[in-house]
Amino acid sequence: MKNINIPFQASIKDPPVSLPKYKKQTANSKAQTINILIGGAAGSGLNILENLLNKAFILNGYFIFSTKEFMSRVRGGSNTVLLRISNQPIQAPCWHVDLFVALDKNALPHVQERLTERTIIIADESDPVMEDKQKNIIPIPMLQTAKNLGDIRYANSYVAGLLFGILTADLNILLKSVISSFSEDTQKENEISMQEGYTYSERLKNLSLPLIPQNSLSPKDNFHLLDGSSAIGFGSLLGGCNMITSYPMSPSTGVLNFMASMSKKFTLLVEQSEDEIAALNMVLGGWFGGARAMTSTSGGGFALMSEAISLSGVSETPAVIYLAQRPGPATGMPTRTEQGDLNLAIHSGHGDFGRIILAPGSLEECLNYAYLAFELADRYQVPVILLSDQYLADSINMIDNVDFTAYEQRRYIVNSDTNYKRYTLNEEGVSPRSVPGLGQGIVGSSSHEHDERGQSTEDYKVREIMVQKRANKLKRMTSEAHAPEIQEKGSIAIIGWGSTKGAIFDTLQSLNDPRLFQVHFVWVHPLNPEHLEVLKQSKMNIIIENNVSGQFADILKGHGVHIDYRILQSNGFPFFTDLLQNELGKIIKDIK
């Protein structure tokens, strides 16, 4: 075999890569926001409406944030989309809303608790709720209009037009989006429906809704609109991902879909495996052959991958696993969110070996850390788990322009010589990794305890040396771990990890209490004790986690960090900033 030139070849001796920096979000204490909730059945076109309105509102110069909550069914039931429209960046959902639009009669009972006496409710004139004289309800003829056009689904466009009218946004911008959102044969009807909704809004001019200045965004602000799944996908491509093997499972499937769509444009193998066991073993086969492979799954599927994570550990075969959490145990709630699988991720796989767990909390972090997952897997030859959840995967937010050329490409593989040994002991603690067919040597990878060649062994001295070799890698990974992001320094640390980043940030902005400072962890395992000093020195530590026990809090306690309060939740929802503000406000009120 000839030696082959490897593009972007790097070595463990190179310093760790640095991640591109994104603009820090500006303080939004002057934020003026209108919060709109739209409720309807699965399959009724809520997603189309969400995308349509998001794009059109941005073109009108608003910042937007949207998130959905939905049932695990294909048709029927009652789902909602929350749209937050603002003059400032918004990073989290709220519970109570200013405006509620009921697309059908099941919608209102489903969201009752999210409405206040100030909430304006818009529903079809035929909705039974019209008989309720207590409520602030506005009837609209959306169903009749849609029926006249030939299909009740045109009601969605009617609502879009109506909302545009209420916010006095530019209807022409909305009309333009029809072309990209609807098939050609329904565009005309959707346009008419939008116009009628817009016209009808003239009658609703006296609504007491917050006023938001338009054109907070200018066209030269190069913002992009995407969900967490797509950001993970872009980041994975930045990491050089050229293989994804997965078994579909909510809420991870968004990444699989994204990568599949990209496989038409890049050299990227996408395979739906027979089960999650095959999925991760395929990832290992890919990396062993020189690919950069990943799998996507949720808790139940990840549990099946446990054995192969162990194989990755002992054979020192890199792997990237995207784990989008949903509430368990077992099937749990497939379409809801939770941060309940941190302990599973840390402890999965039999035996003792190192792995890295990264939990991004924003679109920027999804991009950066998905990229980094591939870099770290290759650098240390370990499994790297990207921990997300349904909320982060499915929420849509805005991201500043991304400079893709700012991401350094690296490949940690070598041509082998005739004396090549896959598990060579060296000072760096990480053996140069070759792949079959690259150079003159033989590559022997093994699931058994093995010697430097990869031959299985039961020699206790070799065993001790190899256990120590793998333990040394863990030390190196720990020393190169990323510190938590600390927003501003105060005396009370508000600690979070992963997808709670935005909710905690927005909450602290609203509370505007100089004692509070946010400490956000993305690199959640292994932790570098030096990075925890700030928490050991702070007067008080309050942790916010979306699980019942405070899994990360317990880990921090194990490192000697005092945890004074735990704000925990496990109802399947993400944290809502308005509710979190109340809860945190109560705790800190009495602290001197």
Place this chain on the structure above:
Amino acid sequence: MKHPLDRADIDNAWCPGCGNFGILKLLKEVLTELELDPKNTVIVSGIGQASKTPYYIDTHMFSSLHGRALPVATTLKASNPNLNVIAEGGDGDMYGEGGNHFIHTIRRNPNIVHIVHNNMVYGLTKGQASPTSQKGFETGVQVKGVTSEPFNPISVALALKAGFVSRVNIGNYEHAKTVLKQAFLHKGYALVDIFQPCVVFNKVNTRKWFNSNTHELENDHNSSNLSMAMQKALEDNPIPIGIFYQSESSTFEDNFYGDEKKALFSVSHDFNKLQVLFEEY
């Protein structure tokens, strides 16, 4: 007898007289006679006595987990289509623990050779029934004898329209060699189920038993005829050996790469193109 493909400094863990020795010799000879470069050949194995094979032959290897050789081999081949890839293990490994992968790997049709050492018993765990153990076979676990119907890998593979379906008896060495060579020359997934004796734990299906209970498929067997192959696969007294069925179709790698087969270690994405795609969001 020394062979150029012998791996140096090894401690072979098989029992004296084990059928695995014959299969190891067979594999080395076939690779050499077909002039397949060992530096371009990988054996992916599972766990079990048969799965120790790659430790004793000087090709690349990935000794993976019990039952998991096929998914590893499939994407290994896809990540570098220039490699000769072999998935190798025993009957418990490939048909029991890895049964689901067996089914779906056949459906994918990667261009790999799948070698299954079939001795109708578990060796490494010391003598329990395997999926291919015959009814009535008594073990320390199956104390009243096996009651489950034996797994027939040939008929299962045929039902899935596997591209190359064969069975040999290591006791019929030259015939086995002819068939294994054909498996390597076949483009696509090729199953070679190899009968071998376990001299320690299977006192029923011995070398002598295999020799007297198998017979080579007749010369007039038409290996392009699926229904004839299925008919033969269901015969069990005596058990036919040879190539039951052969038919080439596009492989897993073909479907991915098309004509431009390039090892993925030399692939990198065009970030400018990614930038342009991102601008659409």
